[in-house]
Amino acid sequence: MKKNSLEGFMKGIFILSALMSVISIVLIMYFIFAGGLPFIFEYGLKNFLLGTQWKPSNIPASYGILPMILGSIYVTIGATAIGVPIGILTATFLAKFCNDKLYKYLKPAINLMSGIPSIVYGFFGLTVIVPIMREFFGGTGMSIATASILLGIMILPTVIGMSEASIRAVPATYYEGSIALGATHERSVMKVILPAAKSGVLSSVILGIGRAIGETMAVILVAGNQPRMPKGLFKGVRTMTTNIVMEMAYAADQHREALIATAAVLFIFILIINTVFLIVKRRGEN
């Protein structure tokens, strides 16, 4: 009797804990969409999403976020172009080429990377990457390219961690089959194991994309943050996330609503990315 009531109590706690996360996500969605949608209806979806001018202090103000949408997309593509190949090759190295001794140091170092606060990455970008970029490509050194490099580094632990796990999960029998045909270790890894791990690797890439598009504090320090249509790889850019952070502190009324609506758009991007992630993962499992 007593045992049963304790069990029931614990079960309640478990359910409550599980509910917590569901409740928070529902609350977040409610807050963002309730705050942002009225503005979008009032201002017009097309004007909002496709407008090329973000001038909150003009009269009348214009709230076009296309520059920021493109900004987010460009730096994310850039980060992917840099982080994904390096990440996949690193994961392959860790799983199939690295000796135990080196692994003992490399793996914790990579794990540590994911624990470093993004503002620290931002400082690193500002004090190391920005001056180098300024030196080589002129301008302020704050640009799409700079943000891409920094984000490319930041998504490495995500890409490496999951890719490595999925490479390790490939059955040894595939490898043996390849070796038994006279293939070298390198060829067996690159042509059999890596393709066999592709759904896991692809999932890691999508997670990395999600991380890049949502990153804020690091980007704000190195991207330049000009709210204008992106002009080139080595020119400054503003992303959706930085747009919100830079102006939220002083925004009021419609301006504030426009920023919440920006968050709603970002949220939808993340939802899409997560859905793709789930689809890819499910397909890999079948």
Add this chain to the structure above:
Amino acid sequence: MSKISIKKMDLYYTDFHALKNINMEIQANEITAFIGPSGCGKSTLLKSLNRMNDLVEGCRISGDILLDDEDIYDNDYDVNLLRKRVGMVFQSPNPFPMSIYDNIAYGPRTHGIKSKAKLDEIVEKSLRGGAIWDEIKDDLKKNALRVSGGQQQRICIARALAVDPEVLLMDEPTSALDPISTAKIEDLVQELKKKYTIVMVTHNMQQATRVSDKTAFFLTGEVIEFGNTEAMFSMPQDKRTEDYITGRFG
């Protein structure tokens, strides 16, 4: 001259003496069967013949294994070329998770064949050799994991044939298969021996008598008896061989 000759060979897994003083001559165009209770070293000897044991850490070998009179454990022996010449089929079918075509073409591509026409030709020839061409010729783009286990195993045989080997090693190739697939593979093996030298591990006495020319009986790392299959099964020379083969049949 024998195709493979094993001389005074010993094998250790770290400290464990897994094979003891093995001497054996394996003839070309014959099927040699390895039989014996579980853990007696059949797979170990088989894997020594194409140096798959190199993958096992702590595995040491002494003595000689000669393929066409050349020592395959010689330092300058090209191990990839060895594995091309001595193909292997595993206990459970292990096709790569790619199309049937790419499975078969993988080996030839590995060894430098690029021409599409040439690859097409090899793929068809190998699948015919594996007695599976007629069943899957319209499905070459299909993922090889999406066919039956028996078909997968024949694809694996075809994959091994595609690099034009001289010897085929088969480790219990039918143990994961149903009787009909097993019969197909046994017929196929009979056919293959015309061109290849075959060494096959089996737990199935009847299979050994049905398909093999020579049989080696293993016990705790030693070859107790090795000779003509018929003679061995009708008149085993060693008491332990007799116990084993009769014990099996009750």
